[in-house]
Amino acid sequence: MVLSVYVDGSSQGNPGLAGIGVVACDEKGQVVATRQRPLPSATNNEAEYQAVLEGLRLARELGASEVIVFSDSELVVRQLQGAYQVRSEGLKGLWREAKALMRQFRRCEIRHIPREQNAQANRLAQQASDLASFRPRAVKIAPSILSADFRRLGEVVRELTESGADWVHFDVMDGHFVPNISFGLPVIEALRPETSLPFDVHLMIAEPERYVDAFVKAGADIVAVHVEATAHLHRLVARIKELGAKASVALNPATPAEWIRPILPFLDVVLVMTVDPGFAGQKFLPFVLDKVRTVRRWMDEQGLTAELEVDGGVTAANAADCVAAGATVLVSASGIFQSGLPIPDAIEALRQAVKKVTGDGTEKEGEPPSEGCRCG
Ligand code: DX5
Ligand code: ZN
DSSP, X not given: OEEEEEEEEEOTTOGGGEEEEEEEEOTTSOEEEEEEEEESSOOHHHHHHHHHHHHHXXXXXXXXXXXXXXXXXXXXXXXXXXXXXXXXXXHHHHHHHHHHHHTTXXXXXXXXXXXXXXXXXXXXXXXXXXXXXXXXXXXXXXXXXXXXXXGGHHHHHHHHHHTTOSOEEEEEEBSSSSSOBOOOHHHHHHHGGGOOSOEEEEEEOSSGGGTHHHHHHHTOSEEEEEGGGOSOHHHHHHHXXXXXXXXXXXXXXXXXXXXXXXXXXXXXXXXXXXXXXXXXXXXXXXXXXXXXXXXXXXXXXXXXXXXXXXXXXXXXXXXXXXXXXXXXXXXXXXXXXXXXXXXXXXXXXHHHHHHHHXXXXXXXXXXXXXXXOOOO
């Protein structure tokens, strides 16, 4: 049996949201099988290689002795034909795997086709990458009390609890690491009996190692320290965990993601600042989303399940972008307390805003292809 296998891989510019589609046709051009699946993480070229691999596996499962693989990626086709060299380290392993599979057929050709002729595989890949974005990733809302009415913080915390907030975010500022002073230990201690919600304590202070013990004692469940504020990050993270709290490391907008890469497996939370810390009510910095995507990709590659938290200027207008980039926790101060909405409605507005990315917590099923194969 000679099979024509149309393949496509797509990451839509976002490696966290990649997918592949495969359509196998018999000699008469009839579709005999299709495949699609999301990829946890892949660039466009990696996704295309994965699609080729899937196509070859499918052909083997269908018992084909001869196979022609069609792809609209000039680069991947030429590399597999031997016309182009494979330079990228990331692609070399995939190329070798594909070549090994290709040798298992009596005849195996790989041919380039224009994108328009690969519409069905392309649609399956797009759908599959949508499935990736619909991966039910529970999103937590962590209101920051920095913009709340400080005269009645006890009530505020109780109201947050009743409004379905997931964490309470505390912004501790020392007037040194950041150009503002907010509140410290006694406030956290005083509010601790008011709720059982986790206290997410964001230390924007110099020498955080001097204070983590006291903050955990005061009631912090999660302690965030800035990577820019301490020289011995690993030791500090280990100490926070030893104290029985969850360890979070925060990065300022201009701090490269690489700074936390070695320590990623030790973290419970990564806190990516989307404003320069110091004040509530600042404008969200969209360039930081690239960093969120990078951290998300590293975490997915290593199978890490830490929370990825964004903080600063987060509102219902950009919450979906944050979640699509890979965030799982949204901090918001003015987006909740200055939104003009009652607290439960403001929290609900954030939840609604991310729904188009998370779905309703249920995975969307891929639809089977309805039309015949455009073979030839
Ligand atoms: C910034 C703080 C944030 C801030 C967020 O220094 O770390 O948590 O309170 O405030 P909004 O959501 O108003 O930007
Ligand atoms: Zn914060």
